[in-house]
Amino acid sequence: MYGIVVSLALLVGSALGHGMVSSPTPRALGPAAQEACGTAVYNVLKSGTSIENAVKKIDSAYDATACHLFFCRGTQFEDNLSNTRVYKTGTVVPFTVDMEAHHTGYANVSVVDLAAQVPIARLFTWPVYANDSLGPANWPKNETSFSVTIPDLGTKCEEAGACAIQWWWYGTKVDQTYESCVDFTTK
Numbered sequence: 001m002y003g004i005v006v007s008l009a010l011l012v013g014s015a016l017g018h019g020m021v022s023s024p025t026p027r028a029l030g031p032a033a034q035e036a037c038g039t040a041v042y043n044v045l046k047s048g049t050s051i052e053n054a055v056k057k058i059d060s061a062y063d064a065t066a067c068h069l070f071f072c073r074g075t076q077f078e079d080n081l082s083n084t085r086v087y088k089t090g091t092v093v094p095f096t097v098d099m100e101a102h103h104t105g106y107a108n109v110s111v112v113d114l115a116a117q118v119p120i121a122r123l124f125t126w127p128v129y130a131n132d133s134l135g136p137a138n139w140p141k142n143e144t145s146f147s148v149t150i151p152d153l154g155t156k157c158e159e160a161g162a163c164a165i166q167w168w169w170y171g172t173k174v175d176q177t178y179e180s181c182v183d184f185t186t187k
């Protein structure tokens, strides 16, 4: 009986982690995110499930001015300072996405301005993403393995903490959002 319960718990646990960028290593969750989001929300984020599930756990420990769940998934730049890389204009950056369950929706990849919290350049668009009616043989390869080319961003992304590449996926039927952010500078 105990064994069955443990296996079920493991199954449920793995089904929760639906999608994230696995390479380049995205910004990690750490103590700053826990402080900003509150432990209850932080624990849901840590589990890998959707942002909507984290929203359900918002309590008085959640600081709305610091934890932006729908922007880089509430992760904080300060938690992963040594994880900023240099991508000069024209750099081709290969990405891999770890997708555990398919949920039909749409997705895109953008350069985002971290202070203003807005996309400033679209790098990849999937009008349909993770179609759950398709079998593995028909999954488009570029949903989990693709490359983006860094455009000319002028001087906007020269300082660490100014810009990130955000992968964004929304599963329309399940109402689930997944995001990963990769911090970079252009010089």
Ligand SMILES: *[C@@H]1O[C@H](CO)[C@@H](O)[C@H](O)[C@H]1NC(C)=O
Binding pocket: 025, 028, 029, 030, 079, 080, 081, 082, 083
């Ligand atoms: C931040 O990123 C670096 C480099 O990928 C990694 O080694 C480190 O463990 C990360 N920090 C945290 C808090 O996860």
Ligand SMILES: *[C@@H]1O[C@H](CO)[C@@H](O)[C@H](O)[C@H]1NC(C)=O
Binding pocket: 106, 107, 108, 110, 119, 126, 168
């Ligand atoms: C692209 O991503 C943004 C999040 O940065 C989202 O708000 C927007 O709806 C997406 N658009 C499309 C067409 O996928």
Ligand SMILES: *[C@@H]1O[C@H](CO)[C@@H](O)[C@H](O)[C@H]1NC(C)=O
Binding pocket: 104, 128, 131, 132, 133, 134
């Ligand atoms: C998903 O795939 C099925 C089977 O090919 C197709 O009929 C359906 O239109 C696709 N969904 C979307 C949103 O494109």
Ligand SMILES: *[C@@H]1O[C@H](CO)[C@@H](O)[C@H](O)[C@H]1NC(C)=O
Binding pocket: 124, 125, 139, 140, 141, 142, 143
């Ligand atoms: C992704 O792959 C699909 C086919 O699997 C193709 O139709 C689509 O154009 C590709 N998207 C981009 C942005 O290259």
